[in-house]
């Protein structure tokens with residue numbers, strides 16, 4: 347008999363990305379018995395290509411495709427997508443969240459005290475990012491260094507491992523909070539694929555999950571779903587909340603590349619600098635991928651001529667706030683077409699990037715096909731969850747990107763950490 351089998355906990359947290367890890371850490375810290383069920387494993391991060399593919403690029407699992415072949419990437423591993431994120435910390439749109447009864451100003455301030463959030467020191471910003479920033483400023487843009495959640499003392503120069511996890515413990519990831527939760531007595535169960543929430547008389551009483559094909563039940567007073575923008579609506583639907591997963595966003599992006607004469611773009615911290623055109627719903631940053639990721643995206647658009655001068659490239663990411671639309675199917679497939687408005691926004695960003703790259707002396711400019719890394723809005727505030735993040739099933743909460751109620755277009759991690767703190771306080775006060 348496993349320690350979690352048919353056992354009762356105070357709280358079950360499903361998924362260990364930033365949302366779930368924060369709730370688990372905060373509640374274990376005050377003595378709640380917490381069970382964390384995570385679909386992935388917690389192999390130590392090696393920063394290798396093979397490990398990245400295994401955790402974030404398995405088609406149908408962590409790499410999902412829309413009908414337009416937009417590739418949606420998510421991390422299926424302890425720590426979720428934070429293992430592969432670029433650690434950019436942008437403030438939430440406070441007023442928008444407040445219009446749904448969610449005030450997280452204090453929690454954001456607490457997270458900023460707790461985590462190492464700051465712009466990178468100059469020595470950690472690569473030559474391509476610097477060149478792009480100089481060129482953008484020269485054209486009059488307020489292009490700036492972006493705040494990062496990074497222990498800069500551990501960070502290495504000329505390193506591109508962020509995209510492949512960070513083996514040097516420089517980038518903060520949700521695994522840190524999972525470790526803190528476990529040292530405060532939380533139980534972490536890996537390879538646990540949660541299928542549904544067990545409901546009795548409209549009260550959530552536990553979950554059904556499988557490990558290597560064998561099914562288990564665990565019970566709790568409170569259940570928190572933090573399986574991410576794709577994972578959570580699938581579980582909600584199989585638990586009776588059928589309208590979850592409709593009309594979502596994923597913040598689509600393209601990368602615009604150009605080539606200069608000198609070697610500029612080698613290995614460097616991605617997304618070190620940028621600009622957010624909040625009104626237009628367009629965010630632009632430098633983004634130097636590791637060479638193998640660059641090659642994959644370059645081959646996808648048949649620009650074989652651009653494969654080899656990769657060390658001379660300057661790359662700019664255009665990420666947009668897309669309109670809500672499409673749906674997540676019951677099996678976790680992604681159905682969504684980019685609207686004409688979304689495509690125009692991407693083109694608009696592309697034109698701005700062309701000018702910045704051209705001004706930096708880059709030639710042979712081309713753009714990649716669409717990709718996306720922020721699925722959310724699949725269990726929206728004011729629709730699937732109330733202002734306490736509770737669903738219509740009592741004691742069943744959601745805390746991840748799913749709850750964001752409107753088109754987004756921003757790095758969401760700081761928001762999720764703050765929502766996690768707020769939810770933990772609510773649960774602690776209520777129970």
Ligand SMILES: Cc1cc2nc3c(=O)[nH]c(=O)nc-3n(C[C@H](O)[C@H](O)[C@H](O)COP(=O)(O)OP(=O)(O)OC[C@H]3O[C@@H](n4cnc5c(N)ncnc54)[C@H](O)[C@@H]3O)c2cc1C
Nearest residue numbers: 361363365385426427432434540574577746747757758759
């Ligand atoms: C390449 C990349 C770069 C990014 N850069 C940034 C950035 O710079 N700044 C920023 O703020 N954000 C960034 N993001 C986005 C950020 O990482 C995510 O928005 C964030 O991790 C979402 O947190 P979450 O808690 O909603 O879910 P996730 O991080 O997706 O976590 C969900 C967890 O649930 C688990 N799970 C899923 N289904 C189940 C199930 N059925 N049973 C049990 N467990 C399950 C998953 O394995 C995963 O661990 C980036 C993402 C990527 C991929």
